[in-house]
Amino acid sequence: MGIGSANxxxxxxxxxxxxxxxxxxxxxxxxxxxxPTLWLPLVRRTRQPFxxxxxxxxxxxxxxxxxxxxxxxxxxxxTGLQPxxxxxxxxxxxxxxxxVQRMVSIVYWALVRPDEAALARETENVxxxxxxxxxxxxxxxxxxxxxxxxxxxxxxxxxxxAYDFLGPKFTLAQVREVYEAVLGRKLDPANFRRQLRSxxxxxxxxxxxxxxxxxxxxxxxxxxxxxxxxxxxxxxTVE
Amino acid sequence: MGIGSANxxxxxxxxxxxxxxxxxxxxxxxxxxxxPTLWLPLVRRTRQPFxxxxxxxxxxxxxxxxxxxxxxxxxxxxTGLQPxxxxxxxxxxxxxxxxVQRMVSIVYWALVRPDEAALARETENVxxxxxxxxxxxxxxxxxxxxxxxxxxxxxxxxxxxAYDFLGPKFTLAQVREVYEAVLGRKLDPANFRRQLRSxxxxxxxxxxxxxxxxxxxxxxxxxxxxxxxxxxxxxxTVE
DNA sequence: CTAGTTATGGTCAAATAGACCAAAACACAT
DNA sequence: ATGTGTTTTGGTCTATTTGACCATAACTAG
Numbered sequence: 364m365g366i367g368s369a370n371x372x373x374x375x376x377x378x379x380x381x382x383x384x385x386x387x388x389x390x391x392x393x394x395x396x397x398x399p400t401l402w403l404p405l406v407r408r409t410r411q412p413f414x415x416x417x418x419x420x421x422x423x424x425x426x427x428x429x430x431x432x433x434x435x436x437x438x439x440x441x442t443g444l445q446p447x448x449x450x451x452x453x454x455x456x457x458x459x460x461x462x463v464q465r466m467v468s469i470v471y472w473a474l475v476r477p478d479e480a481a482l483a484r485e486t487e488n489v490x491x492x493x494x495x496x497x498x499x500x501x502x503x504x505x506x507x508x509x510x511x512x513x514x515x516x517x518x519x520x521x522x523x524x525a526y527d528f529l530g531p532k533f534t535l536a537q538v539r540e541v542y543e544a545v546l547g548r549k550l551d552p553a554n555f556r557r558q559l560r561s562x563x564x565x566x567x568x569x570x571x572x573x574x575x576x577x578x579x580x581x582x583x584x585x586x587x588x589x590x591x592x593x594x595x596x597x598x599x600t601v602e
Numbered sequence: 603m604g605i606g607s608a609n610x611x612x613x614x615x616x617x618x619x620x621x622x623x624x625x626x627x628x629x630x631x632x633x634x635x636x637x638p639t640l641w642l643p644l645v646r647r648t649r650q651p652f653x654x655x656x657x658x659x660x661x662x663x664x665x666x667x668x669x670x671x672x673x674x675x676x677x678x679x680x681t682g683l684q685p686x687x688x689x690x691x692x693x694x695x696x697x698x699x700x701x702v703q704r705m706v707s708i709v710y711w712a713l714v715r716p717d718e719a720a721l722a723r724e725t726e727n728v729x730x731x732x733x734x735x736x737x738x739x740x741x742x743x744x745x746x747x748x749x750x751x752x753x754x755x756x757x758x759x760x761x762x763x764a765y766d767f768l769g770p771k772f773t774l775a776q777v778r779e780v781y782e783a784v785l786g787r788k789l790d791p792a793n794f795r796r797q798l799r800s801x802x803x804x805x806x807x808x809x810x811x812x813x814x815x816x817x818x819x820x821x822x823x824x825x826x827x828x829x830x831x832x833x834x835x836x837x838x839t840v841e
Numbered sequence: 842c843t844a845g846t847t848a849t850g851g852t853c854a855a856a857t858a859g860a861c862c863a864a865a866a867c868a869c870a871t
Numbered sequence: 872a873t874g875t876g877t878t879t880t881g882g883t884c885t886a887t888t889t890g891a892c893c894a895t896a897a898c899t900a901g
Contacts, residue, residue: 378665379620379663379665381618381620381706424618424695424706426617426618426704427697428697429695429696429697430693430695430696430706451692451693453690453836454669454690454693454708456663456668456669456708457668457669458666458667458668465665467620467663467669467708469693469695469706469708506835506836509834509835510834510835510836513834513835514834517834534848535848535849536847536848551890551891551892552847552848552849553848553849553850553851553891553892553893554889554890554891554892556848556849556850557850557851557889558888558889561888573898574899575846575847575898575899576845576846576847576898576899576900577845577846577847577848577897577898577899578846578847578848578849578896578897578898578899579847579848579897579898580847580848580849581848581849595748595749595752595753595756596745596748596749596752597692597745597749773879774879774880775878775879790859790860790861791878791879791880792860792861792862792879792880792881792882793858793859793860795879795880795881796858796881796882797857797858800857812867813867813868814867814868814877814878815867815868815869815876815877815878816866816867816868816876816877816878816879817865817866817867817877817878817879817880818866818867818878818879819878819879819880820879820880
């Protein structure tokens with residue numbers, strides 16, 4: 364829908380093209396209110412179709428790499444980032460995704476830590492945008508980002524995704540800010556603290572963060588296996 | 603793994619082939635203890651690789667059909683079944699999936715009602731098997747079935763998937779048997795009843811099932827929209 | 842030393858889940 | 872006709888969880 368189906372018969376001749384794209388999420392401390400918010404990098408299209416519109420980073424699937432490797436590679440090439448988390452999102456293959464050629468996109472989604480996101484190069488053709496207010500993107504990429512956001516929100520409530528936004532040591536308030544940024548609502552500090560401390564895989568250190576103008580918070584460490592990601596029988600390395 | 607990687611370089615030349623497969627679940631009343639159990643149809647491979655092994659039904663993606671349409675079509679062609687539920691499972695694209703050629707499979711999973719499953723043709727090359735005790739299947743299809751089972755169990759606990767195994771009217775005991783077959787454990791009838799009646803989208807009729815040698819159970823009806831399937835921003839028609 | 846802010850610990854009531862009990866309603870055998 | 876066995880249906884009780892809320896601790900800035 365949205366695109367006239369005049370040349371469906373033409374497109375039907377060509378074999379579907381296979382591409383890999385990635386939705387990359389990072390937290391950036393918004394200058395406005397000082398709280399972290401969700402951002403993502405997009406690349407400007409230099410060719411038709413959708414020339415000059417922003418799109419998800421990605422590219423074709425090389426014959427000698429797995430799907431996840433292809434996602435990591437195209438992510439590395441376009442944005443220079445190395446993800447702390449990478450998971451398949453969905454395979455999009457609607458007939459009207461591209462007006463030129465039938466295209467099947469296997470989309471991944473990724474998280475990067477703030478230190479990584481800090482050294483991400485922003486060029487003429489690579490820009491960062493707030494995930495909650497995006498313009499019209501190329502192809503069906505608005506829908507894809509919405510779906511990735513939905514998955515991220517679901518995963519953060521369940522699993523241990525939040526720590527992939529953070530460094531090795533963190534305060535409980537930082538974890539809470541991740542949740543608040545992802546879920547889009549404020550959480551009660553005391554209740555949040557109680558819940559986090561009831562979960563395993565999170566242990567307290569002897570260190571505190573000094574220098575704030577208030578009571579110094581304790582630092583914690585995440586000890587859960589990175590593989591324990593609630594993906595069922597699919598481990599990380601298995602496709 | 604398991605297959606020698608002698609000809610990786612050869613395979614690397616050819617473009618990845620794109621196929622659609624489907625894991626189809628149906629409940630069959632097991633002759634042994636009279637309770638329904640999970641079954642799925644498989645097709646026998648008549649060609650190499652994995653000749654004579656059982657495999658998931660599927661086929662190549664035609665250029666003029668969407669992914670979901672391709673899944674429904676190949677499902678229809680191989681087993682003659684029409685699913686009551688159909689959802690994308692995962693895209694598998696490991697390098698060693700097929701010893702002959704690099705292949706990317708976008709896998710769907712489906713549910714069929716018992717009346718549909720009853721008229722499913724069982725031929726020399728199409729057989730039905732219990733989902734919990736499968737032999738060695740072709741390719742990585744054992745892993746795929748395991749993953750589909752995991753997703754099914756998760757969905758049944760959350761959403762309203764169970765009714766896609768049942769007809770338009772059903773007793774609460776039938777719903778409970780679906781849960782028990784999927785989850786693999788017995789549930790307390792009274793507690794299960796209380797939970798179901800607390801959910802919306804399920805209304806009682808005035809009819810009862812007569813003929814049993816016990817108190818006749820009331821028939822219920824599911825009134826929830828078939829679209830309300832907890833797939834986030836992805837509606838049924840979208841991919 | 843005081844005010845402001847966050848961290849941390851705690852209470853309380855509502856909602857939920859699980860174990861369990863008991864009566865109702867049928868078929869069947871005697 | 873009457874009891875027996877089975878399943879349905881309604882109910883209670885307790886432990887656990889969730890969210891709202893309060894209070895104190897510990898720091899900095901003035």
